[in-house]
Amino acid sequence: MAVEFKVTQEVLAAAKTQWDFDIAGGSKHGFKDTQLAGKPYFCRMKMIDTHTHLYVEAFDEDRDAAIAQAIAQGVEEFYLPAIDSTYTQRMLDLEQAYPEQIRLMMGLHPTHVKENVAEELAHVQEQLEQHRYYAVGEIGIDLYWDKTYIKEQQDAFDQQIKWAKAKQLPIVIHCRDAFEEVFEVLEENKGDDLFGIFHCFTGTRADAQRALSYNLKLGIGGVVTFKNGKIDQFIHEIPLTELVLETDAPYLAPVPHRGKRNESAYLNLVAEKLSALYAQPIEFIAAQTTKNAQSVFLRNNF
Ligand SMILES: [Zn+2]
Secondary structure, X not given: OEEEXXXXXXXXXXXXXXXXXXXXXXXXXXXXXXXXOOOXXXXXXXXXXOOEOOOOHHHOOOHHHHHHHHHHOOEEEEEEOXXXXXXHHXXXXXXXXOOOOEEEOEOOOHHHOOOOHHHHHHHHHHHHHHOOOOOEEEEEXXXXXXXXXXXXXXXXXXXXXXXXXXXXXXXXXXXXXXXXXXXXXXXXXXXXXXXXXXXXXXXXXXXXXXXXXXXXXXXXXXXHHXXXXXXXXXXXXOOHHHEEEOOXXXXXXXXXOOOOOOOHHHHHHHHHHHHHHHOOOHHHHXXXXXXXXXXXXXXXXX
8 A cells, every 4th residue: 555655854853863853654665765865765664463364264265365365454474373284384384485474373263172172282383392382372272152061162272372472472362251261371471571562452451451460562453443342432542562463364363354254454454443533544543553563473583
């Protein structure tokens, strides 16, 4: 997305650092140059989709086109959360096809914690040793679909957090109808080495504060555009430095695509909604959330 941005003396004066200027200019390659003052400045809005399942069957017909379209909209990086071992090869193949754009996570999704949980966890552990992953995710607790394996879900969550800490990796949390249960496990594991993203955050203001207290950013996606999504009522009171953008494609498409297949290309609709809620230019939302995402995924890997 090419954005014409006017570089004013005020912007230059306010920009104390390279990053400040990048944010003010909404540019990936911002530069501080007083010669620019007063002149239109064309830049490309960079966004990171911190949570997208591009490797699933829903994209089998048009995966490359979906990725190309997202890139055309300014999405320059895609972080792919794992589900279970049946998808690992697909994820590795996709990373090989797009080494500059695709970043992988490894983990066992709570809705896939079943009787074979031990083998699945062994696979996660083995992969974490063999390959470079950017996070352990998505992991957590989901009591919406099924409570049969609640104990196994809690144990798997706890175990995977410990692996993330040992590898100095962030965690990406999936939580559905299980805030108390998730917070209980986080409380037991809290510390400087616990950090990451609370994906698809749908909780209350108090839940948000509690998540932040565990060094977690809030993953904001299509739900923020829903009429009954609730988080739109208070999210602007949370500092923008605590949010990252995500789609959770192919699920949870933002308005006006609600109910259809979600795509990483729709990330700008999430950014647009945040732009309205925070009363800030979309370029600022894009730049700040990009910086936030990098601070999580690259915290120990710069
Ligand atoms: Zn997901």
